Amino acid sequence: MKIDNFVHLHVHSEYSLLDGASRIKKLIERACEFNMPALALTDHGVMYGAIEFYTQAKKSGIKPIIGCEVYLAPKSRWDKQSEREKKEETSYHLTLLAENNQGYQNLMRLVSLGFLEGFYYKPRVDKELLREFNQGIIALSGCIAGEIPKCIILDKIKSAKKILEEYIDIFGKNNFFLELQDSGIPDQKKVNKALSELSSEYSIPLVATNDVHYLNKEDSKAHDVLLCIQTGSTINEPGRLRFPTDEYYFKSCDQMSEIFKEFPGAIENTLKIADRCNVNIKFDMNLIPSFRVPDDYSVDEYLKKLCYEGAKKRYESITKEIDRRIQRELEVIEKMGFSEYFLIVWDLIKFARNNSIRVGPGRGSAAGSIVSYLLGITDIEPLKYGLLFERFLNEERKGMPDIE
Numbered sequence: 001m002k003i004d005n006f007v008h009l010h011v012h013s014e015y016s017l018l019d020g021a022s023r024i025k026k027l028i029e030r031a032c033e034f035n036m037p038a039l040a041l042t043d044h045g046v047m048y049g050a051i052e053f054y055t056q057a058k059k060s061g062i063k064p065i066i067g068c069e070v071y072l073a074p075k076s077r078w079d080k081q082s083e084r085e086k087k088e089e090t091s092y093h094l095t096l097l098a099e100n101n102q103g104y105q106n107l108m109r110l111v112s113l114g115f116l117e118g119f120y121y122k123p124r125v126d127k128e129l130l131r132e133f134n135q136g137i138i139a140l141s142g143c144i145a146g147e148i149p150k151c152i153i154l155d156k157i158k159s160a161k162k163i164l165e166e167y168i169d170i171f172g173k174n175n176f177f178l179e180l181q182d183s184g185i186p187d188q189k190k191v192n193k194a195l196s197e198l199s200s201e202y203s204i205p206l207v208a209t210n211d212v213h214y215l216n217k218e219d220s221k222a223h224d225v226l227l228c229i230q231t232g233s234t235i236n237e238p239g240r241l242r243f244p245t246d247e248y249y250f251k252s253c254d255q256m257s258e259i260f261k262e263f264p265g266a267i268e269n270t271l272k273i274a275d276r277c278n279v280n281i282k283f284d285m286n287l288i289p290s291f292r293v294p295d296d297y298s299v300d301e302y303l304k305k306l307c308y309e310g311a312k313k314r315y316e317s318i319t320k321e322i323d324r325r326i327q328r329e330l331e332v333i334e335k336m337g338f339s340e341y342f343l344i345v346w347d348l349i350k351f352a353r354n355n356s357i358r359v360g361p362g363r364g365s366a367a368g369s370i371v372s373y374l375l376g377i378t379d380i381e382p383l384k385y386g387l388l389f390e391r392f393l394n395e396e397r398k399g400m401p402d403i404e
Helices: 024-033 050-059 102-118 129-131 149-152 157-173 186-202 217-231 252-261 266-278 298-312 321-336 339-354 365-366 370-374
Strands: 040-041 063-072 094-100 135-138 178-180 206-208
Touching: 024 040, 024 050, 024 365, 040 050, 063 102, 063 157, 063 266, 094 102, 094 149, 102 129, 102 135, 129 157, 149 157, 149 186, 157 178, 157 186, 157 206, 157 266, 178 266, 186 206, 186 370, 206 266, 298 339, 298 370, 321 339, 321 370, 339 370
Parallel strands: 040 063, 135 178, 178 206
Antiparallel strands: 063 094, 094 135
């Protein structure tokens, strides 16, 4: 059975630093050229390119599938010494795709925690984190550096089955796919045969990918130079990191269908996965981080409390003029939903001052805010100099405040 289309679900851009040799714009143009309905971006351990990819794909009429090829710690993300000393794996590869907005949020959490908690040569997550942030995510078993393929290559089929069962438990049977790749490497042939058998035994679907690292076949040479830069090697250096073939390019539907003609369902499943993935990112709204306030207060109440505490320190007495100005500014700030913004800036400035980090007195229109003055964000008293709050913030001019 010939499948009329195909979607690349495992793709690296220039944001896979010193490994991806394709620019996002060119990847999207090639997807359009091949009349592909969607395209995924799965850079190594990062999501730097997600927004650029999303916006450019949308403009081009291509459905963007936001993903990441995460690095998975063999045991715990907190283990950061023993693996290299024992010459064991420091990480495996796992392909994750955001199915919906919840999945996008969870993917960002995983990637962030990979850097904050699991970094050891690479930003790594572990299965504890995968269990915690599994909602809305579709997982593919990965390239031959994946955990299951590694077991297959080492003839550890029992271990591969145990790990497969673990992934099914983490993601659910409908959200985990066995990833087939064929770039002309003998190990991939061996892995694909075993994955096909596991697919039949566990009723887990197969999906075909090409682990795209560059746009055209001839770009493999430029990609090889990138690998040399990454590893501090020279082109002719024996034993250096190199890709064994020049097949890691952006292939057409016909090419992928021919390569995986024994597994037509694996081609069709790329379309099914693409159909399931629907992330909708809104850009016409302010996304301010949540600021944790004491339990007895709302953010508006806490900002007001801090302002009046600051007023007692800044002024000998709170006159009616001062009180009216405070109330008016707080009313505008609350109506525009910026209380958390002021609390965040207050917290940053407080931290800086408490840690001997120099902070300026304030400049620009922010100096016209008595709230900024009372919070210690600025040191310029606006009433004394007749500075207008409306130049800084008013309800008729929509937009984020800008405190410098």
